[in-house]
Amino acid sequence: MKAHMIPVSALLLAGCAANSAPVATAPPPPPIATPAEAAKPPVALQYLYGSPEAAIAVRATNARIADYGVARIKQRPKDSVVLAPGATMDAPAFEPCGDKPFAAVFDADETLIWNLGPMRYFAEQGIAFDPKIWDAWEKTGAGKAAAMPGTVEMLGKLRAAGITVIANTNRSAANAKGSEGTLRAAGLGDFKHGETLFLMGDDAGGSSKDGRRATIAAKYCVIMLAGDQLGDFSQQFNDKDLPAAQRMALATSPAAATLWDKGWFLFPNPVYGPWEKLGWDDAFPSDKKWEPSQ
Amino acid sequence: MKAHMIPVSALLLAGCAANSAPVATAPPPPPIATPAEAAKPPVALQYLYGSPEAAIAVRATNARIADYGVARIKQRPKDSVVLAPGATMDAPAFEPCGDKPFAAVFDADETLIWNLGPMRYFAEQGIAFDPKIWDAWEKTGAGKAAAMPGTVEMLGKLRAAGITVIANTNRSAANAKGSEGTLRAAGLGDFKHGETLFLMGDDAGGSSKDGRRATIAAKYCVIMLAGDQLGDFSQQFNDKDLPAAQRMALATSPAAATLWDKGWFLFPNPVYGPWEKLGWDDAFPSDKKWEPSQ
Numbered sequence: 001m002k003a004h005m006i007p008v009s010a011l012l013l014a015g016c017a018a019n020s021a022p023v024a025t026a027p028p029p030p031p032i033a034t035p036a037e038a039a040k041p042p043v044a045l046q047y048l049y050g051s052p053e054a055a056i057a058v059r060a061t062n063a064r065i066a067d068y069g070v071a072r073i074k075q076r077p078k079d080s081v082v083l084a085p086g087a088t089m090d091a092p093a094f095e096p097c098g099d100k101p102f103a104a105v106f107d108a109d110e111t112l113i114w115n116l117g118p119m120r121y122f123a124e125q126g127i128a129f130d131p132k133i134w135d136a137w138e139k140t141g142a143g144k145a146a147a148m149p150g151t152v153e154m155l156g157k158l159r160a161a162g163i164t165v166i167a168n169t170n171r172s173a174a175n176a177k178g179s180e181g182t183l184r185a186a187g188l189g190d191f192k193h194g195e196t197l198f199l200m201g202d203d204a205g206g207s208s209k210d211g212r213r214a215t216i217a218a219k220y221c222v223i224m225l226a227g228d229q230l231g232d233f234s235q236q237f238n239d240k241d242l243p244a245a246q247r248m249a250l251a252t253s254p255a256a257a258t259l260w261d262k263g264w265f266l267f268p269n270p271v272y273g274p275w276e277k278l279g280w281d282d283a284f285p286s287d288k289k290w291e292p293s294q
Numbered sequence: 295m296k297a298h299m300i301p302v303s304a305l306l307l308a309g310c311a312a313n314s315a316p317v318a319t320a321p322p323p324p325p326i327a328t329p330a331e332a333a334k335p336p337v338a339l340q341y342l343y344g345s346p347e348a349a350i351a352v353r354a355t356n357a358r359i360a361d362y363g364v365a366r367i368k369q370r371p372k373d374s375v376v377l378a379p380g381a382t383m384d385a386p387a388f389e390p391c392g393d394k395p396f397a398a399v400f401d402a403d404e405t406l407i408w409n410l411g412p413m414r415y416f417a418e419q420g421i422a423f424d425p426k427i428w429d430a431w432e433k434t435g436a437g438k439a440a441a442m443p444g445t446v447e448m449l450g451k452l453r454a455a456g457i458t459v460i461a462n463t464n465r466s467a468a469n470a471k472g473s474e475g476t477l478r479a480a481g482l483g484d485f486k487h488g489e490t491l492f493l494m495g496d497d498a499g500g501s502s503k504d505g506r507r508a509t510i511a512a513k514y515c516v517i518m519l520a521g522d523q524l525g526d527f528s529q530q531f532n533d534k535d536l537p538a539a540q541r542m543a544l545a546t547s548p549a550a551a552t553l554w555d556k557g558w559f560l561f562p563n564p565v566y567g568p569w570e571k572l573g574w575d576d577a578f579p580s581d582k583k584w585e586p587s588q
Contacts, residue, residue: 039573040570040572040573040574041572041573041574041577041578042336042338043338043564043565043566043569043570044336044337044338044341044564045577046569046570046572046576046577047338047563047564047567047569048564049577049578050538050569050572050576050577050578051567051568051569051572052524052531052541052542052544052545052546053522053523053524053545053560053562053563053567053569054562054564054569055542055545055546056545056546056554056560057351057560057562059546059551059554060554060555060560063555064555116578116579116582116584117582117583117584117585118584119578120574120577120578120582120583120584121584121585121586124574132586133586136586136587137584137586140584140586140587141584144582144583144584145582146579146582149546228347229347230346230347237346244344247346248346248349250346251346251347251349251350252346252349252350252353252443256350257353260350260353260354261354261357261358266347266350266351266354268348268351268562268564269341269347270337270338270341270342270348270562270564271337272337273341273345273347274345275337275340275341275344275345275347275348276334276337276340278334278335278340278344278345279333279334279335280334280335280414280418282340282344283335283339283340283343283344283414284335284343284344284410284413284414285410285440288410288411288414288438288439288440289411289414289415289438290410290411290412290414290415290431290434290435290438291411291415292415292426292427292430292431292434293430293434
């Protein structure tokens with residue numbers, strides 16, 4: 001569709017409204033947009049948090065997860081979908097299931113819940129992500145995050161089938177009570193730190209979720225992983241030395257393709273993520289450059 | 295995931311880099327960002343066009359479309375998935391199939407192809423969507439758009455199954471040759487204006503695709519519609535007087551839910567669309583407002 005397309009720079013201009021006034025006659029603009037300046041949220045936030053188009057995509061992913069989970073446990077899978085320690089996408093190997101009970105492992109932020117409170121605050125204030133503000137959010141956010149569309153129903157179906165629902169998130173272990181409360185207040189039921197809620201600081205792995213995944217897979221047959229970023233599936237994708245083109249190749253390789261939508265489920269999140277590192281030539285192949293002739 | 299989250303205002307700042315320099319000592323900033331100022335594309339463009347996360351989502355949608363199409367024609371459906379004239383989501387009724395041949399109907403922009411050429415140009419120049427530039431793009435873009443991930447394979451499977459592939463787009467009928475060439479150069483095969491390519495200006499409906507859908511459904515059993523915006527499914531969703539909350543309710547109603555992923559397929563596009571109209575309170579429910587305590 002293009003008829004209603006007034007794109008791209010609506011997004012650029014959202015934060016620049018005051019600065020795009022004639023500067024000669026206006027007072028010096030503040031360095032960063034303030035709430036009064038941005039009449040609307042940036043387009044990625046409008047899309048994700050406000051559009052039926054995104055709500056439909058999220059609901060459809062949740063429906064696939066529920067259907068997959070309920071069907072998959074009837075097959076009594078031999079292996080978890082958690083890569084074994086040291087295994088990579090080039091030579092995948094998985095934790096064995098044995099007769100362990102079934103679990104489904106979810107990231108939390110922008111996977112189970114939408115962080116409406118701080119996302120609006122950051123955008124309205126025109127400030128960058130601030131770890132101190134985020135820390136306050138983890139502590140005090142209960143009631144101000146929302147379950148994503150269809151997530152309550154999806155979790156209900158998994159739990160009714162006897163699947164343990166676990167969250168593995170990079171929220172801080174120091175704020176466990178706050179995050180438990182946030183998930184509960186969003187209608188997602190009880191998550192308990194150390195049992196069904198795994199947090200950054202639980203082990204020495206820092207922001208890598210691999211160690212926590214191994215801990216979970218030692219106790220459970222993990223039938224699915226779900227998240228909004230590739231690090232929710234394997235830390236291999238987060239290697240700082242991995243060039244963008246190789247990250248793309250690895251994530252869309254035949255080995256990975258056998259997992260997407262079949263054990264590994266990805267939610268849309270255009271608002272924040274590792275893609276923020278991408279430069280012009282990463283996002284746009286140079287052979288596709290175009291400009292109108294004069 | 296949040297460990298790498300430096301979000302939201304990366305997007306605001308992308309177009310504001312020069313203006314966020316100290317204004318007292320810098321020369322008056324230009325009203326709009328110029329290429330040298332934006333070191334990176336806005337986050338929505340980074341995500342859609344550059345991230346494996348988006349590529350995986352698009353590939354998965356294309357895989358579902360191919361699987362659905364090949365399976366669906368074996369069931370010899372009684373009805374098209376095109377709403378009959380006058381029918382609405384509240385009281386849906388569909389065009390009958392009879393013994394018409396099968397067709398799959400796609401939007402073009404951000405559904406079959408990614409418009410990498412003008413999207414980079416708009417963003418680098420920091421200019422709003424410009425209909426004159428877009429007109430030039432429709433005429434001269436062949437080779438500078440890319441087939442979306444998995445789209446070539448998906449179309450190949452549908453055509454091999456005997457399904458006619460049709461594009462219904464709001465590109466201009468006056469630029470039919472350019473759009474035919476753009477689709478062909480992207481590796482998507484032949485689309486012929488009036489037969490397998492329907493354009494704005496083909497009838498008196500303007501940007502509404504309903505009339506063109508009716509024309510197609512008169513000749514074909516339309517087993518699926520695919521697009522990135524709700525107008526690719528029914529013009530009802532584009533009613534200018536439809537409040538955002540009602541558009542959401544209509545698109546996620548039980549009647550619509552029976553169609554999503556089962557005849558109606560939606561591709562992610564956080565870059566542009568009707569959601570650009572949404573204000574703060576449309577995208578963020580007021581009961582979810584939050585700020586850090588001082």
